[in-house]
Amino acid sequence: MSPFFNPVSAAGIPKATYTATTGSPTIDTSTRAGKTIIKYAGSGSITIGTAGSCEVFLAGGGGSGDYTGPVGGSTAPGGGAGGYLYNTSAYLSSGTLTVTVGAGGAAAGNAGNGSLIGSQYYAAGGGRGGGNTITAANAGQAGGSGGGGTGSSASYVGGISLGGGIGNSGGTGVFVGSGNGNNAGGGGGGAGGAGGNASSGVNGTGGAGLTNSITGSSVIYCAGAPGGSSTNGTVNTGNGGGGAGGTTTGGSGYVVIVLG
DSSP states (O other), X not given: OOTTOOOBXXXXXXXXXXXXXXXXXXXXXXXXXXXXXXXXXXXXXXXXXXXXXXXXXXXXXXXOOOOOTTTOGGGOOOOXXXXXXXXXXXXXXXXXXXXXXXXXXXXXXOOOOOEEETTTEEEOOOOOOOXXXXXXXXXXXXXXXXXXXXXXXXXXXXXOOOTTOBOOOOOOOBOOSTTOXXXXXXXXXXXXXXXXXXXXXXXXXXXXXXXXXXXXXXXXXXXXXXXXXXXXXXXXXXXXXXXXXXXXXXXXXXXXXXEO
């Protein structure tokens, strides 16, 4: 489809068209018949020629797991997922809109960063695992999911939903004593559910993500990470990073715009 083609939706609102992009997004005109799928793995911009309706999907960057504090090592808490936003009837204004793809949280317990399309759509970053009090970093940005907890009283709450973002709490951890084998880390919250609470000697599971097929393929996005896992969050999924060893990172975010 030509980027200048301007069909009209059933509701009488013009369908958005674009004239240019920056940041080298992948542009797919064949997977979904009659649709132009513009996939941003990194930040850039899109110039909208005709304001109108389209589909948008955003995943915020996932938070990383942690290794510090009383749990540590292979019993550390998992990172929370980035916020998830999917709108099948989004409206984009004309002009050049900045597209920001949020980075995942760096290793050793860092929150993820939000993804944005201009000032119209936002999906927050996920919270880091770690600590035994609720802080902004642990809880995630507005709409992101909370990281898992290290202490028996720790429960990290996803932020208030902003612009349709979805976030859930991280699971509580268990701290029996320094060096005790029954210590365990909570799981990070996901877009589809809260992180699992740890029990004595058993790390919490990561909160479920949500499945989306906007690109033509079914992919699970924005899943929380389990405690005690050494797995990084997958790039461009918004998944949280596992809680083990202080080396795992959160998955970067993703932005997809579908025109036509």
